[in-house]
Amino acid sequence: TNAGKSTLLNTLTQSDVLAENKLFATLDPTSRRLRFPEDREIILTDTVGFIRHLPADLREAFMATLEELEGADVLVHVADASHPEMEAQLEAVESILRDLSIDTIPRVLALNKVDRISEETREALAFVHPDAVFISAIERPSLAPLVERVKALL
Numbered sequence: 001t002n003a004g005k006s007t008l009l010n011t012l013t014q015s016d017v018l019a020e021n022k023l024f025a026t027l028d029p030t031s032r033r034l035r036f037p038e039d040r041e042i043i044l045t046d047t048v049g050f051i052r053h054l055p056a057d058l059r060e061a062f063m064a065t066l067e068e069l070e071g072a073d074v075l076v077h078v079a080d081a082s083h084p085e086m087e088a089q090l091e092a093v094e095s096i097l098r099d100l101s102i103d104t105i106p107r108v109l110a111l112n113k114v115d116r117i118s119e120e121t122r123e124a125l126a127f128v129h130p131d132a133v134f135i136s137a138i139e140r141p142s143l144a145p146l147v148e149r150v151k152a153l154l
Contacts (some may be wrong), residue, residue: 003113004080004112004113004137007137013034032046042154045069066100069102070100072102073154074106074107076108076110077090077108078112081112081114090109108131108153111132112136114142122134
C-alpha cells in the first residue's frame with residue numbers, strides 16, 4: 001500500500017483518481033483506458049493496496065475486492081523501492097496471489113519511487129530483481145519501459 005499505484009494510473013491515463021499518501025486512499029478498484037498510437041488500448045485497474053498481517057475477517061473482505069484481478073491478462077505489481085520493508089511486502093503480495101490462484105498470470109514488477117533511492121540501492125535491487133522495471137510514477141518519461149514490457153506480454 002502507498003506504493004504509488006493511483007499516481008501511476010493518473011500519470012499513464014491523464015486521470016485524476018484520488019492519490020493520497022495514506023493507507024486505504026483507494027477503497028474500490030478503479031479502471032481507466034490507456035490508448036496506444038497503433039490503435040490499441042488496454043484497461044488499467046487500480047486496486048486496493050496489499051496490507052500484511054490483516055485479521056482474518058478483514059483479509060476476506062480485502063480479497064473480495066481483488067476478484068477483478070482474475071480476468072487480467074497482465075498484472076503490474078507496483079512496489080515502493082524506497083520502503084525499508086519492500087521485500088516482505090513483495091512476499092505478502094505473492095502469498096495473496098497464490099491464495100487467489102492467480103499467481104500464474106504474467107506479472108511485471110514495477111519498482112516505483114526510484115527518485116528516492118541511491119544508485120547503490122538501485123543496483124542492489126536490480127541484482128535481486130533482474131526483471132524489475134524501475135519507475136517514478138510522477139515522471140512520465142520513466143514509464144515508457146513499463147508500458148513496453150506490458151505491451152510485450154499482451
